[in-house]
Amino acid sequence: MNDNDIRGVTVIRSVVLDDENDALVLLDQTLLPGEKKFLHLKEQKDIWEAIYELKVRGAPAIGIAAAYGVYLAAKASQAETYDGLLEDFLKAKAYLASSRPTAVNLFWALDRMERRIRQEAGRTPAEVKAALKEEADRIRDEDEEVCRSIGEHALTLLKPGMGLLTHCNAGTIATAKYGTALAPIYLGQERGYGFKVYADETRPLLQGARLTVWELMEAGVDVTLICDNMASIVMKEGKIDAVLVGCDRVARNGDTANKIGTSGVAILAKHYGIPFYVHAPLSTIDLNCRTGDDIHIELRPAEEVTSKWYAKPMAPEGAKVYNPAFDVTDHELITAIITEKGIAYPPYEESIPRLFNG
Secondary structure (H helix, E strand, C coil): CEEEEECCEEEECCEEEEHHHCEEEEECCCCCCCCCCEEEECCHHHHHHHHHCCCCCCHHHHHHHHHHHHHHHHHHCCCCCHHHHHHHHHHHHHHHHCCCCCCHHHHHHHHHHHHHHHHCCCCCHHHHHHHHHHHHHHHHHHHHHHHHHHHHHHHCCCCCCCEEEECCCCCHHHCCCCCCCCHHHHHHHHCCCCCEEEEECCCCCCHHHHHHHHHHHHCCCEEEEECHHHHHHHHHCCCCCEEEECCCEEECCCCEEEECCHHHHHHHHHHHCCCEEEECCHHHEECCCCCHHHCCCCECCCHHHHCCCCCCCCCCCCCCCCCECEEEECHHHCCEEEECCEEECCCHHHHHHHHCCC
8 A cells, every 4th residue: 555645755555453343454465566565364373374385474564454454353352351362362463473482563453452451450341442443553553663763863874865775674664664774765756865775685584585676676776776785896896884773672782683694794894894773662572581692583494595486496405494584683793773863873681671760
């Protein structure tokens, strides 16, 4: 669903609630760029599958989808008492939580929805359902404002005409709107900054090639696609002035989990003296996670590497495959972590907690 209220820049809403028809409407990101198709999902198993199969992806978008998903489960409940509705809600929450293990926003959004339903103890099921919808809407609306704020803070670190490298997709289709790492690019496009963006293809699922390049082209941004192993040469040639990435979880010490390949880009940026900026909503910061060693890394199916995106298999049948979905970038490689509440600089164990006290 297109929204053109960033002047002259097309923004696509990838997660929308169709409350009248009891459906979660998702842009199927597995079909891009060849087909722009919106799914209308009513069953919990379909919402679970959409999260697991990356039809909806990006930490904030996953959280929004989960919040609306668990609301729809509660709405469908036939329970006549608060306790019965709570029981149905908790079953749906546990089910949706099992879809992806690494993105903290999934659990953050579901836990927030649980806090809200418990606050409504003693009210009628109809009143509780209305409160859950209000909370899910608030999660979506807050994410939109969070992304805009992240973009504004990030722009203070960037100058017109800069060359920017991205990895994976942290754009508008990964969030409620604007994106995280792409938010300053959208805002810069509105203000005539003329950024030149280089997008890693991001193997094996090609989110950079299929999604980032697609949405930036839709927005009229000057974007160039490169293979993942070309990042070093474009840095060496002086084409890159800053690296902008999103994240799925930030540990208390500043270690950051993001799409596989991010840590390699950070190592290259450090070598070439290029600032490496992580764009992180506060909801992705896990203060209970001491370091990146404590972050569980999701392992994905082998066929994503061997055959998923190819007309014919690109590896011998039966080849062993190691396919982690994420890696952890050491805090020492990160120049700054940009949040909606401001910018954190090293040492992160001191600056990150202060963001929550502002």
